[in-house]
Amino acid sequence: MTREEGGYFHSVRLDLDKCKGCTNCIKRCPVEAIRVREGKAQIMQERCIDCGECVRVCPNHAKYVVTDGLERLQDFRYRVALPAPAFYGQFRPDVPPGGVLAALLKAGFDGVFEVAVAAEAVTLAIRAYLERGMPRTARPLISSACPAVIRLMQVRFPSLLGHIIPVETPMEIAARLAKEEKAREWGVTPREIGAFFVAPCAAKVTAAKQPEGSPVSSVDGVLSMSAMYAEVLRRLPDVDLSAELHRSSGMGIGWGSAGGEGRAVGTGTVLAVDGIHNVVTVLEEVERGTLADVDFIEAQACVGGCIGGPLAVQNPFISRVRMRRLVEEYGGRAPGAGEAEVRRRFRQGFFDMVRPIAPRPVLRLDEDVTRAIRKMDRLEKTLARLPGLDCGACGSPTCRALAEDIVREKAFETDCIFQLREHLEELAERMVQLTRIVPPALSRERAPGGGGSGDPERRD
Amino acid sequence: MAEELVLEFEVGGLDFAAVGEASGGVKRALQQVGMGASVVRRAAVCAFEVETNIVIHATRGVVRARISPERVVVEAEDEGPGIRDLELAMREGYSTAPAYIREMGFGAGMGFANMRRCSDSMEVSSEVGKGTRVRLVIEVGKP
Numbered sequence: 156m157t158r159e160e161g162g163y164f165h166s167v168r169l170d171l172d173k174c175k176g177c178t179n180c181i182k183r184c185p186v187e188a189i190r191v192r193e194g195k196a197q198i199m200q201e202r203c204i205d206c207g208e209c210v211r212v213c214p215n216h217a218k219y220v221v222t223d224g225l226e227r228l229q230d231f232r233y234r235v236a237l238p239a240p241a242f243y244g245q246f247r248p249d250v251p252p253g254g255v256l257a258a259l260l261k262a263g264f265d266g267v268f269e270v271a272v273a274a275e276a277v278t279l280a281i282r283a284y285l286e287r288g289m290p291r292t293a294r295p296l297i298s299s300a301c302p303a304v305i306r307l308m309q310v311r312f313p314s315l316l317g318h319i320i321p322v323e324t325p326m327e328i329a330a331r332l333a334k335e336e337k338a339r340e341w342g343v344t345p346r347e348i349g350a351f352f353v354a355p356c357a358a359k360v361t362a363a364k365q366p367e368g369s370p371v372s373s374v375d376g377v378l379s380m381s382a383m384y385a386e387v388l389r390r391l392p393d394v395d396l397s398a399e400l401h402r403s404s405g406m407g408i409g410w411g412s413a414g415g416e417g418r419a420v421g422t423g424t425v426l427a428v429d430g431i432h433n434v435v436t437v438l439e440e441v442e443r444g445t446l447a448d449v450d451f452i453e454a455q456a457c458v459g460g461c462i463g464g465p466l467a468v469q470n471p472f473i474s475r476v477r478m479r480r481l482v483e484e485y486g487g488r489a490p491g492a493g494e495a496e497v498r499r500r501f502r503q504g505f506f507d508m509v510r511p512i513a514p515r516p517v518l519r520l521d522e523d524v525t526r527a528i529r530k531m532d533r534l535e536k537t538l539a540r541l542p543g544l545d546c547g548a549c550g551s552p553t554c555r556a557l558a559e560d561i562v563r564e565k566a567f568e569t570d571c572i573f574q575l576r577e578h579l580e581e582l583a584e585r586m587v588q589l590t591r592i593v594p595p596a597l598s599r600e601r602a603p604g605g606g607g608s609g610d611p612e613r614r615d
Numbered sequence: 616m617a618e619e620l621v622l623e624f625e626v627g628g629l630d631f632a633a634v635g636e637a638s639g640g641v642k643r644a645l646q647q648v649g650m651g652a653s654v655v656r657r658a659a660v661c662a663f664e665v666e667t668n669i670v671i672h673a674t675r676g677v678v679r680a681r682i683s684p685e686r687v688v689v690e691a692e693d694e695g696p697g698i699r700d701l702e703l704a705m706r707e708g709y710s711t712a713p714a715y716i717r718e719m720g721f722g723a724g725m726g727f728a729n730m731r732r733c734s735d736s737m738e739v740s741s742e743v744g745k746g747t748r749v750r751l752v753i754e755v756g757k758p
Contacts, residue, residue, distance in 0.1 A: 314652035
């Protein structure tokens with residue numbers, strides 16, 4: 156998969172016809188990447204982290220996530236589905252994971268590989284990484300699993316990028332393992348196999364199309380969990396619910412909801428945080444150095460974790476109960492991923508991110524520090540003149556953001572309705588004053604208050 | 616002309632709800648100005664420590680950041696009890712913060728140690744019964 160021409164690939168898109176230009180989305184964006192201009196929202200491509208927060212809050216459903224359609228399956232000779240652990244939590248309690256996998260097979264796949272199994276392998280790899288002894292400077296370590304959190308850090312917390320555990324995500328590992336396993340099983344080459352991730356969110360789509368830790372993703376297509384939910388539901392009546400297709404244990408399934416990853420890794424002091432705005436406040440603490448007593452942070456952009464993803468169907472609180480029951484039910488069984496094998500491959504670098512995650516300093520006002528300082532000065536002065544109501548009527552999320560847009564020459568001070576009113580008031584006063592000025596060519600009787608209209612017929 | 620941007624934040628004593636506003640503001644400004652990650656982080660820690668010191672110990676004060684391409688200076692001035700024994704206050708782990716503040720996770724006696732660790736130069740002056748002034752310099756060129 157390649158980057159979109161000339162820039163950053165984004166999975167979060169806007170349907171202009173549906174957008175009413177309300178300001179719900181601009182207010183919730185954690186990186187202030189949306190503005191309303193000419194009655195429509197605009198996503199600032201360079202800033203967006205594809206967290207999907209705007210998809211969730213848009214009352215008009217104008218924000219959507221681009222995923223691949225099932226027709227993409229035709230591009231491959233063999234296809235394997237990679238369902239996210241959260242997918243299991245979408246179904247009724249009487250539908251076991253094995254049944255879900257069996258239904259996926261009927262939906263056009265030749266094989267399935269549970270991302271939960273890959274999550275187990277990643278858990279064991281993270282444990283192996285932690286056992287190596289972590290550099291003291293990079294404490295607490297931060298999970299790499301949520302791509303929206305990684306992108307948030309690139310934009311807002313570049314100084315923390317060194318804290319990210321350089322172990323690939325379960326999605327990526329699942330694609331690699333699935334291709335290996337199925338190629339062997341079916342006696343074909345891995346290239347002939349298309350790996351399709353069933354995704355709970357937009358950020359995972361972006362991560363597959365434009366990966367951060369590796370130059371190319373092994374994921375060939377990303378299907379929406381809500382679309383696949385419908386496909387599976389339709390086929391459930393015809394499948395054997397007791398099909399022995401399910402290998403993952405509670406350790407891997409648990410990754411699908413908040414806290415599960417931390418519980419699985421299970422060493423040292425673990426802090427689990429979910430919801431992108433909560434993640435921001437925790438990362439701020441990390442930056443201040445106040446969380447030195449924490450070893451490992453599991454941070455997820457969606458409330459509830461992946462079950463709260465914008466492409467999930469089920470209410471996250473209901474699916475949390477379901478997920479918890481699955482974790483209990485399968486918690487006793489041995490992980491589908493073998494520990495000795497994982498350790499061997501970990502040493503070989505199979506789980507490593509091969510390149511460092513680079514900052515995206517999109518918030519800076521200017522390339523040149525001196526010029527940027529001058530702009531910052533102007534920003535502060537402009538901000539002081541704005542009312543501080545953060546009403547959003549100007550199309551920018553806050554008065555500070557408007558001041559920033561003005562300094563960046565993307566907005567005007569009069570975009571603020573209060574500033575405009577003041578200007579109008581001044582203008583009105585000036586107009587009144589102007590009406591009182593009598594041109595020298597006119598007679599003095601027609602001076603102010605004399606009803607000086609030019610109409611000779613008129614008598615007051 | 617010397618380019619210097621001065622940001623000023625008022626900080627109230629015992630205003631724990633507002634902790635992080637000054638340091639957050641300094642951090643955001645430095646990021647927007649395009650300072651390197653290490654400078655941003657060190658200055659943010661410095662600002663956070665002087666800010667919490669005011670909240671914990673003083674009645675009120677001000678945190679100032681002077682930003683230029685060469686250096687970031689974090690200053691704090693407060694009205695409060697002042698520091699009786701500066702040498703003792705600098706000692707790691709020493710704190711005069713009362714128990715109820717320690718219970719909230721503040722006042723661990725690491726403030727000055729963190730400031731020293733994160734700045735290239737530190738000046739502290741204090742007058743008992745009047746207040747305290749802190750000046751921390753972070754050189755941009757240094758790692």
